[in-house]
Amino acid sequence: MREATALTKLQELDLELLKCASALASMPQQARIKTIALAAKKVASELTGIVGQRKDVELEIADTRENLAHYHEKTREVQAAADEGAHTHREIRDFEQQLTSLAKRIEKCEFALGPLSERLERLERAERNARLTAERLERERATAEASLSEGSAALRSRIVELTRERDAAATGVSAEHLAAYEAARKRFKGLAVERLQGNVPSVCRVKLQPSQFHDLAHGEEITECPYCHRILITSEEEGE
Numbered sequence: 001m002r003e004a005t006a007l008t009k010l011q012e013l014d015l016e017l018l019k020c021a022s023a024l025a026s027m028p029q030q031a032r033i034k035t036i037a038l039a040a041k042k043v044a045s046e047l048t049g050i051v052g053q054r055k056d057v058e059l060e061i062a063d064t065r066e067n068l069a070h071y072h073e074k075t076r077e078v079q080a081a082a083d084e085g086a087h088t089h090r091e092i093r094d095f096e097q098q099l100t101s102l103a104k105r106i107e108k109c110e111f112a113l114g115p116l117s118e119r120l121e122r123l124e125r126a127e128r129n130a131r132l133t134a135e136r137l138e139r140e141r142a143t144a145e146a147s148l149s150e151g152s153a154a155l156r157s158r159i160v161e162l163t164r165e166r167d168a169a170a171t172g173v174s175a176e177h178l179a180a181y182e183a184a185r186k187r188f189k190g191l192a193v194e195r196l197q198g199n200v201p202s203v204c205r206v207k208l209q210p211s212q213f214h215d216l217a218h219g220e221e222i223t224e225c226p227y228c229h230r231i232l233i234t235s236e237e238e239g240e
């Protein structure tokens with residue numbers, strides 16, 4: 001295969017590869033997988049928030065219970081001291097004051113526990129629901145992935161085949177022209193190579209001046225278009 005033909009072939013294969021890649025990217029399962037991933041991310045972040053709040057409430061409940069145990073213990077101590085032996089009128093009044101104050105604290109703690117356990121229950125329920133949603137999304141993701149994998153099998157094997165052909169075609173192109181092609185391919189979104197048809201390059205279609213045409217026709221077979229700077233092949237296509 002002539003180098004010019006290998007270069008044209010390379011471009012053909014690359015253009016088809018681009019088409020395959022875009023077909024693969026636009027499969028409906030891809031959009032579905034993206035949507036699921038976004039939803040899963042949202043649920044994961046909500047779950048983090050809920051777990052944080054749940055742990056806070058658990059700590060608050062534990063603190064309150066600890067205080068409650070402490071006040072009960074204190075109450076028993078004061079009661080025991082009050083019951084022990086004879087006391088002055090003033091001492092008895094002190095004991096009573098302490099017991100009243102402790103009773104108020106106990107009441108306050110017990111009062112706080114109700115709403116706290118309700119809040120804990122609500123958070124536990126929200127956490128359970130978020131976990132179920134996360135599990136459901138994971139199942140949906142797996143299903144969509146499987147469907148994508150199944151639906152794209154033919155496309156993916158075509159890509160493998162084209163890539164193999166492409167690598168083979170690339171061996172027929174010099175390192176210098178290959179580098180120029182890769183650079184032009186990025187710059188021109190795939191259409192990097194054009195061929196002279198008469199005195200008109202096939203892609204940019206700007207008619208060459210007679211002197212330019214003369215110079216190009218007598219120069220290298222693979223050169224650069226003076227107008228669009230794509231790689232220009234000056235020879236006719238090789239017969240099939």
Ligand SMILES: [Zn+2]
Binds near residue numbers: 225
């Ligand atoms: Zn051109």
